[in-house]
Amino acid sequence: MSTLTPLDPRPVTTRALAASRRERPPARRGAARRRAMLGAAYAAPTAVMVGVFFLAPLVLVGWMSLHRWPLLGPPTLNAPDNYSRISDNELVRSAAWFTAKYTVLMTVLLFVVAFGLALLVQQRRPAVGFMRTAFLMPMAVGFASASLLFLGLLSDEIGPVSDLLRSLGIIDGYVSWTSGSPESALGSAVVLVLWRFAGFTMLILLTGLQAIPLEVYEAARIDGATRWQTFRRITVPLMRPTIALVLTMMITGSLLAFDQFWILTRGGPDNGTTSLVMVIYREAFIRLDLGSAAAISVVLLAILVIFNVVQLGVLRRRS
Amino acid sequence: MIRATAASRWTHGITGTALAILFLSPLLWSGWASLRTGTGFGLENYGRLFTSDNGIRPHHVFNSITVSALTVGGTLLVATLGGYAFGRFRFPGRDLLFLVTLAILMVPYATILIALYVLLGWMGLQDSLIGLSLVLIMFQLPFSIFMMRNSFEAVPRELEESAQVDGCNSFATLTRIMLPAVRPGLVTVGLFAFLTSWSEFFAPLILLNSTDTFTTTLAVVNMRTASHGSIDYAALEAGVVFMAVPCLILFAFMQRSYVRGFTSGALKG
Structure with a gap:
């Protein structure tokens, strides 16, 4: 830039004025550039990590999906076989249907429970600190550990749940919660996820609730709004960005469910609780066909991206 | 209300x-x-947890500690430098890099782990704790970078300027002035990285394949999935407690700053 300055046809005063308007006199321009280089240097580790471990695998998974790619041995181009085979795969179809069903069920239940908890602990009242800690505590247990915990909790050998329900007369005889029927296996996983994630979801909703100014509630109270009206007309609309964030996280998490079914139900009984990510794992490391696993991944990825873009679009239009 | x-x-x-x-x-x-x-x-x-055939061994615990230490250290390093860059500097490509980093959240990792498995193989990092840690660091970046950018942006400009007047260069400003000011953010990021890496299951399941490199989580889950007959539920619960205790202790000590860091960082930007 500074080498071009002599060619600038404008009078000196105008140039100085223009420069001062940009608040960047020529002498400081070099400093600004040096500072930009410094910033880029500090961002370099992030750029390398994102480039090598995120963007490269993203391209690679697309590339792999076009090949017959065995776990060992050289890949050969076979496009579009991996994709056309997806629709013939009976397991993929049942897993896709199951995953969709699970996502809807889980999102609705988790949202209702977490919102309820957030409303319960939003104000400073006696025992609220204890409640918050109790709801957040499961978050400290890893999800795989939590799945094992529930495997024991729901087992007939050492778990108290069956005994408790029997003594209350709700069930009789032997019930195998995690492998008896697809419905009870799904129910077990739902309870596990509610326990593990309700507190975390509550925490995010709480940040949104507390960002609503108290005066707004005060005004509603003066206008004589009922509790329900206040919730419908003030809390929910003002919480929209937070709700959108929570919904996105819950839906994405549910579509990618793995640990709970892999550990708790083993995908059974009769593949009744086999999720899409479990099928990807099975294609890659049990059937040793990485190309087919990559193709299913790409389809799942496309669904997620479309979903997130639509969601963001809706959110932007509304706000 | x-x-x-x-x-x-x-x-x-x-x-x-x-x-x-x-x-x-x-x-x-x-x-x-x-x-x-x-x-x-x-x-x-x-x-029985430590002695049965499928049980856990001391080297599994050691592997878990290694992965957690590498992931926490790596995440703190990259996120501190990155957060400083995004929060305090303007440079070409800044907004694009920030958006791409956040996009990691939108492309959850089950879908790219198959490719990461192949990629790490090419890099000579298959079945390696370092490879696993690098992947875990990458997955921590969206949350950590977001958090640290907000933390650095919240530090008053005057603090930085006075340091520069005193002759500090940008790195000395970072280590002497900025780091103490962003400590709550660092605690949150570090704790989150530890909780995730200590108990992560899916990434180690895919990236580690010999029992020598198994982390404790993999070894404990293996007691369930590798058993064809009856499951030793009581030993399994011992494993659950063994895994959970370090997390619960840390969580109890840091819950306050963790929640504060979360609430201050989550809504801005």
């Missing part, structure tokens, strides 16, 4: 406390079940 009457205060207290106990009971039960033996209480189940 609405003035609480005595009756509603009681309903609130009782409902909340009952729910809190319901949420705590699985944790308390697992501790109790892990200590209960055929004749009373003791550490027998823990003994």
